[in-house]
Amino acid sequence: MQSLTIRRPDDWHLHLRDGAMLEGVIGDTSRHFARAIIMPNLVPPVVTTADARAYRERIVRATPASDRFEPLMTLYLTEHTSPDDVEEGKRSGLITAVKLYPAGATTNSHGGVRDMDKAMPVLERMAKIGLPLCVHGEVTTPEVDIFDREKVFIDTVLDPLRKRLPELKVAMEHVTTSDGIDYIRSAEKNLAGSITTHHLIINRNAILVGGIRPHYYCLPVAKRESHRLALRQAATSGDVRFFLGTDSAPHVDPLKECSCGCAGIYTSINTMSCLAHVFEQEDALDKLEAFASLNGPAWYGLPANEETITLVKREEPLNFPLKIETGAGPVTVFDPMFPLHWDVA
Numbered sequence: 001m002q003s004l005t006i007r008r009p010d011d012w013h014l015h016l017r018d019g020a021m022l023e024g025v026i027g028d029t030s031r032h033f034a035r036a037i038i039m040p041n042l043v044p045p046v047v048t049t050a051d052a053r054a055y056r057e058r059i060v061r062a063t064p065a066s067d068r069f070e071p072l073m074t075l076y077l078t079e080h081t082s083p084d085d086v087e088e089g090k091r092s093g094l095i096t097a098v099k100l101y102p103a104g105a106t107t108n109s110h111g112g113v114r115d116m117d118k119a120m121p122v123l124e125r126m127a128k129i130g131l132p133l134c135v136h137g138e139v140t141t142p143e144v145d146i147f148d149r150e151k152v153f154i155d156t157v158l159d160p161l162r163k164r165l166p167e168l169k170v171a172m173e174h175v176t177t178s179d180g181i182d183y184i185r186s187a188e189k190n191l192a193g194s195i196t197t198h199h200l201i202i203n204r205n206a207i208l209v210g211g212i213r214p215h216y217y218c219l220p221v222a223k224r225e226s227h228r229l230a231l232r233q234a235a236t237s238g239d240v241r242f243f244l245g246t247d248s249a250p251h252v253d254p255l256k257e258c259s260c261g262c263a264g265i266y267t268s269i270n271t272m273s274c275l276a277h278v279f280e281q282e283d284a285l286d287k288l289e290a291f292a293s294l295n296g297p298a299w300y301g302l303p304a305n306e307e308t309i310t311l312v313k314r315e316e317p318l319n320f321p322l323k324i325e326t327g328a329g330p331v332t333v334f335d336p337m338f339p340l341h342w343d344v345a
């Protein structure tokens with residue numbers, strides 16, 4: 001029987017939501033992951049250090065007592081965010097990063113940033129104190145095709161920002177294009193990228209061929225096959241600038257299966273099984289630990305986890321549920337469209 005032991009992984013981009021949804025999903029992350037960067041796009045968003053402290057307490061309370069899990073909190077950047085509050089958040093050890101949502105780019109982003117100039121005082125302070133910026137890297141300009149929004153963001157927002165503030169550490173989250181991969185590779189420092197599980201597995205056909213499949217719809221939307229291959233190459237290369245951020249983003253089924261469905265794919269429950277499959281297909285199982293457990297903490301300046309997990313390849317395919325039931329309603333689980341044999345022992 002094939003098995004693989006790696007350091008316990010972390011998730012560098014995760015949506016836990018709040019209330020009944022938080023209670024319904026947290027165990028799927030805390031079972032396997034030691035830490036996660038918690039996205040702040042709640043309604044209302046997590047804007048201040050005080051908001052983040054209260055949200056962190058709700059997460060800790062919802063975590064199964066048997067699991068050791070550390071939520072790494074982020075602040076939702078607005079045009080009114082106070083540099084002093086951000087600095088205080090970092091100084092107290094509570095805040096790991098600040099998140100930039102271009103206003104209107106994705107779920108609950110309407111309170112995000114419209115005019116980057118208005119965010120400059122905070123970004124300058126972050127550069128000074130070494131606090132990373134996580135970005136949802138898509139422009140929202142109506143004229144720009146949705147499949148081009150990541151590349152246009154790099155050219156018109158991210159690259160100018162990095163030239164203006166070279167000392168700012170930026171994590172380009174959920175990279176979905178070869179343009180994003182190339183841009184990260186071209187940077188000498190202060191730039192890294194997270195890659196989701198699902199973008200390593202699906203291309204845009206999954207959403208559109210044979211009928212419209214809302215459970216494969218997320219933002220940034222999956223791109224054409226050449227981009228998926230570039231993501232797989234980067235993730236399995238061992239390059240320290242790429243690490244796992246699942247972007248597991250639960251929405252209840254009625255909000256996905258309707259005439260204007262929400263963006264987001266729920267992968268927390270089967271991510272490690274999916275990743276082991278992908279890395280095995282790429283003949284790169286020896287690089288899984290770098291991607292899931294080493295590169296992320298190194299970039300964030302944190303120690304890698306001391307504990308380990310063991311992945312075991314089972315004869316029979318595993319049975320993940322099609323949906324999980326939460327107090328907020330059912331959430332459909334990501335279907336990779338191939339049987340999963342790798343199990344977290």
Ligand SMILES: NC(=O)N[C@@H](CC(=O)O)C(=O)O
Nearest residue numbers: 015106107218219249263264
């Ligand atoms: N990825 C998604 O499709 N959705 C995320 C938001 C995000 O990460 O952009 C969500 O909060 O639902």
Ligand SMILES: [Zn+2]
Nearest residue numbers: 106136219220
């Ligand atoms: Zn996003």
Ligand SMILES: [Zn+2]
Nearest residue numbers: 015039247249
């Ligand atoms: Zn996300």
